[in-house]
Amino acid sequence: MGILKVENLSCGYNRRDIIRGISFSVKEGGFLGIIGPNGAGKTTLFRAITGILRPRKGKILYCGNDISGISPQNFAREVAVIPQILEVPFAFSVEEFVLMGRFPHTGRFEALNKRDYKILEEALNLTETSSFRGRKILELSGGERQRAVLAQGFAQEPRLLLLDEPTSHLDIAHQVQVLDLLKRLNKEKNLTVIIVLHDLNLASSYCDRLILLKEGDIFKDGSPQDVLTYQNIERVYNTVVVVRKNPIDLKPYILLVTEKEKCSRKDV
Template sequence: MIEAQSVAVKYDGRTIIDNLSLQVLEGEILSIIGPNGSGKSTLLKSMSRMIPCESGSVHLCGEKLASMSSKRIAQLLCMLSQSNQTPPDMTVEELISYGRLPHKKWYERLGESDHEIVNWALERTGLLSFRKRYVSSLSGGEAQRAWIAMALAQRPKVLLLDEPTTYLDIAHQLEVLELVRSINRELGITVVMVLHDLNQAGAYSDRICVLRDGSLALTDTPANVLTPELIRTVYGVEAEVTPDHLDGGLRIHVRRRSAI
């Protein structure tokens, strides 16, 4: 679905991502975790062509990303950053309508089928009653749902999310992650997201990719990734990992910093 091959990314002469290869499977949820500064967001941006690769390549649906038109990329992939902003007078419905632009010629207006898709995205994200509200007036969780609705209207095959739960309280974090999982399962959209919370990564991921100092430390299932040994090595903390009997997953309890 999307594959990074020996990717290197540099900022101001400093290597951020170093010779990293990663394959994202069709229909999965892959979460990228790692300490601050390990290159998580940089990797996600290189996978969307927001930033160029110094070397290596990224392929999307079998096509080389660097050779694809921006329009073609937008038809297949949607990237949502940590902080997304709109003009103060933009309504939720107007925002979601922008998701249809990659499928239109520059001179075409939205047709009946486009409006049907916008209505479907509003309904799918529980925002029908918010359609005329200004995005700027929404709570953090409501605004994040509006941006995800815009992504759904775009009808992408791949959705990239850079820390989608940032600035949200716990209830809204879970609300957004449940929405992401439901659209992945029901619509088959491949999801790659950067997360900080290890418990959330374990609960909402099919596989987890661990970055450390710009290199790939491990990619595997949550049970094989979220071990006390890996958490100690990558994060420098001692943690207890126990079964979560509520959802059949894992529960990570951080105890203390590791001895130096």
């Protein structure tokens, strides 16, 4: 049985369906990437899976239970959600902020215990945020802030981690750092990861499985090798690409073709 199952899901905004009747299932320990062009419905699907957007048709099951019937607290004990950007209007310190990840595990009149602080340390160490734990969230750079948000997610001790383009505001070094960390937790702790990604090459290198969305429907679902063919990408993105094998990890690697090159080299 999969940890997350999407059954015939249709959802959208203002009576217009953006996601149209899609189904898939994710097994525990998987690393699934959701890719597709702008407007294909990646974020809409993500918002439905995270429980923000109610399905109009179909349902989403977490460990066999419909997520609309799971209380926010119980959901947060098992599933952590990392948004693209998180605005923090008040001057919480990194440590205070990361400790908020313990909220679903703490009763209303309970104080944080030794275990909570141990988990805090682990989360800070994993994300290498320990060195600026006393600084205010507002003062951090984009990369530091995103790592603090990740640390908060890890402090929830999730079985399933959902991320919406967590690397889109990071430079290449931080992109690799964040995704390496996710991969490590995926391998070592069997953490299931579902990640929305724009960057096809990152998706190819890190995900075991990709779902390619087109106009609210699944165009292709499979391994990076199966999904990232130039035929699929050109059909879905309406642009010319060349797909080669990444010499380092032997996964597909997508090269963009400029207009000038298209004209001068007809053989490509």
